[in-house]
Amino acid sequence: xxxxxxxxxxxxxxxxxxxxxxxxxxxxxxxxxxxxxxxxxxxxxxxxxxxxxxxxxxxxxxxxxxxxxxxxxxxxxxxxxxxxxxxxxxxxxxxxxxxxxxxxxxxxxxxxxxxxxxxxxxxxxxxxxxxxxxxxxxxxxxxxxxxxxxxxxxxxxxxxxxxxxxxxxxxxxxxxxxxxxxxxxxxxxxxxxxxxxxxxxxxxxxxxxxxxxxxxxxxxxxxxxxxxxxxxxxxxxxxxxxxxxxxxxxxxxxxxxxxxxxxxxxxxxxxxxxxxxxxxxxxxxx
Amino acid sequence: xxxxxxxxxxxxxxxxxxxxxxxxxxxxxxxxxxxxxxxxxxxxxxxxxxxxxxxxxxxxxxxxxxxxxxxxxxxxxxxxxxxxxxxxxxxxxxxxxxxxxxxxxxxxxxxxxxxxxxxxxxxxxxxxxxxxxxxxxxxxxxxxxxxxxxxxxxxxxxxxxxxxxxxxxxxxxxxxxxxxxxxxxxxxxxxxxxxxxxxxxxxxxxxxxxxxxxxxxxxxxxxxxxxxxxxxxxxxxxxxxxxxxxxxxxxxxxxxxxxxxxxxxxxxxxxxxxxxxxxxxxxxxxxxxxxxxxxxxxxxxxxxxxxxxxxxxxxxxxxxxxxxxx
Numbered sequence: 001x002x003x004x005x006x007x008x009x010x011x012x013x014x015x016x017x018x019x020x021x022x023x024x025x026x027x028x029x030x031x032x033x034x035x036x037x038x039x040x041x042x043x044x045x046x047x048x049x050x051x052x053x054x055x056x057x058x059x060x061x062x063x064x065x066x067x068x069x070x071x072x073x074x075x076x077x078x079x080x081x082x083x084x085x086x087x088x089x090x091x092x093x094x095x096x097x098x099x100x101x102x103x104x105x106x107x108x109x110x111x112x113x114x115x116x117x118x119x120x121x122x123x124x125x126x127x128x129x130x131x132x133x134x135x136x137x138x139x140x141x142x143x144x145x146x147x148x149x150x151x152x153x154x155x156x157x158x159x160x161x162x163x164x165x166x167x168x169x170x171x172x173x174x175x176x177x178x179x180x181x182x183x184x185x186x187x188x189x190x191x192x193x194x195x196x197x198x199x200x201x202x203x204x205x206x207x208x209x210x211x212x213x214x215x216x217x218x219x220x221x222x223x224x225x226x227x228x229x230x231x232x233x234x235x236x237x238x239x240x241x242x243x244x245x246x247x248x249x250x251x252x253x254x255x256x257x258x259x260x261x262x263x264x265x266x267x268x269x270x271x272x273x274x275x276x277x278x279x280x281x282x283x284x285x286x
Numbered sequence: 287x288x289x290x291x292x293x294x295x296x297x298x299x300x301x302x303x304x305x306x307x308x309x310x311x312x313x314x315x316x317x318x319x320x321x322x323x324x325x326x327x328x329x330x331x332x333x334x335x336x337x338x339x340x341x342x343x344x345x346x347x348x349x350x351x352x353x354x355x356x357x358x359x360x361x362x363x364x365x366x367x368x369x370x371x372x373x374x375x376x377x378x379x380x381x382x383x384x385x386x387x388x389x390x391x392x393x394x395x396x397x398x399x400x401x402x403x404x405x406x407x408x409x410x411x412x413x414x415x416x417x418x419x420x421x422x423x424x425x426x427x428x429x430x431x432x433x434x435x436x437x438x439x440x441x442x443x444x445x446x447x448x449x450x451x452x453x454x455x456x457x458x459x460x461x462x463x464x465x466x467x468x469x470x471x472x473x474x475x476x477x478x479x480x481x482x483x484x485x486x487x488x489x490x491x492x493x494x495x496x497x498x499x500x501x502x503x504x505x506x507x508x509x510x511x512x513x514x515x516x517x518x519x520x521x522x523x524x525x526x527x528x529x530x531x532x533x534x535x536x537x538x539x540x541x542x543x544x545x546x547x548x549x550x551x552x553x554x555x556x557x558x559x560x561x562x563x564x565x566x567x568x569x570x571x572x573x574x575x576x577x578x579x580x581x582x583x584x585x586x587x588x589x590x591x592x593x594x595x596x597x598x599x600x601x602x603x604x605x606x607x608x609x610x611x612x
Binding site for chain 2: 037038039041095096098099100101102148154157162166171172174175176178179182183185186187188189190191192193201204205206207208
């Protein structure tokens with residue numbers, strides 16, 4: 001079986017290098033463009049960081065393939081094959097980045113045979129490096145991570161994101177999901193503004209669950225394996241097996257909590273990441 | 287826990303020292319209320335006290351308890367939690383202040399919960415939330431703050447919010463600007479609601495009216511549209527994000543005066559605006575607040591959001607967390 005530890009270590013080193021670009025731009029004024037909605041932003045830094053990462057990886061591993069948020073936005077085909085593949089979100093939390101709301105992450109996942117082998121989420125402003133390799137445990141700045149193990153939904157803190165969708169169906173589904181969860185009740189609902197960092201809160205045990213509809217594979221592929229290696233569970237919002245291209249996820253401290261959330265929340269229609277003609281952010285509703 | 291950090295304002299009015307085994311919150315402000323310009327110094331805990339009593343003092347009490355298992359009690363709802371650490375920290379703070387300023391008065395969250403009357407007078411008054419974000423504290427979700435505000439003639443004179451896990455000390459004095467770890471803070475100045483990040487909290491209420499109002503508020507804001515909605519789990523730290531410019535607005539219905547009195551003056555001194563959710567003047571006892579980067583944004587939010595009924599903090603028979611709805 002191939003050992004991807006060299007790739008993991010390389011990924012960590014380039015994530016740290018790329019974070020310097022992110023952090024120096026963090027304090028500056030940004031030119032912002034809109035993608036799929038008035039809340040789906042992209043900056044020159046997103047594009048620059050992705051080019052830096054891909055270039056560095058390609059230089060070292062010329063046979064490897066890529067799925068990068070900005071490359072796909074520029075027209076590259078999104079297709080996951082059995083080849084070694086790097087799935088990259090250069091800046092998860094671009095709205096936060098534009099505003100200087102201090103939660104911004106570089107997310108790098110690596111797959112082989114379509115299976116996630118390792119994941120890296122570097123929350124740059126906080127200087128928190130989350131990472132995990134299949135079978136090797138999960139870590140934050142070198143310290144092992146464990147989910148809370150919480151089984152009782154009424155004692156859960158749940159993290160989620162409103163996301164970039166602003167159409168009526170998505171918004172009413174999103175807010176009614178939050179309402180239903182609160183009535184179970186749960187201890188509280190939180191939102192930091194980046195799917196990757198949100199999901200890592202489950203891995204640390206600081207939160208007990210995360211769910212989201214409408215994000216993309218690059219937002220959650222890395223944090224999915226981090227949660228799993230911390231002892232947590234990742235699944236689709238309908239309770240079926242996790243599928244990173246489905247644009248739906250529940251990550252939780254236990255299967256019991258994940259199942260309970262799957263019973264309560266509804267998903268609005270969302271075309272898959274690997275569907276042709278599914279432009280980034282398109283919900284399939286408009 | 288052993289850390290050192292130091293922060294000095296431009297005019298060295300505030301010095302915060304955290305040293306191994308001892309925690310000092312050393313705050314000195316000009317004494318405006320006595321019409322003097324001489325400095326007075328408040329030591330929340332001094333070295334001798336810490337050594338003699340063997341106790342660790344805020345925020346070391348909070349941080350050392352953060353990693354431990356906590357015994358939790360419920361207050362007004364299944365999401366309104368209190369721990370022994372909340373109560374212990376409040377006692378430590380009040381005791382230290384009373385020792386130095388025996389004539390001063392207090393409004394503390396846990397003292398009020400224990401039955402003390404909540405009344406704001408003209409006297410120098412300390413308004414204390416020993417742990418804002420108790421749910422976060424219980425879960426180890428890393429946003430937990432000690433909030434201390436000081437009033438004289440019912441007017442907030444200064445405020446301190448210490449986000450312990452992040453090691454971020456926010457503070458401001460009336461007329462003196464706002465600071466984070468010694469660096470000056472300025473709101474974003476954003477005037478356009480469609481470019482705003484808005485922070486809010488779901489709060490502890492779980493009754494139908496509160497929940498449907500809360501979620502419909504979020505829905506209406508998103509449709510304006512706004513850039514995004516965030517929630518860190520502590521009103522004090524949420525509101526300080528407006529002061530840093532990282533967020534453009536914060537609003538909340540149902541919190542208490544001790545949650546927002548300190549951060550209110552921090553936002554104002556950073557150039558922001560604080561008002562009631564109906565657009566009227568800010569009233570810290572009303573249990574409603576909008577804090578924003580500009581009056582334009584604050585007014586826009588006031589047009590959009592609705593408040594569910596909430597008895598005032600200074601009403602008799604308004605127990606902590608009672609919404610007046612049940």
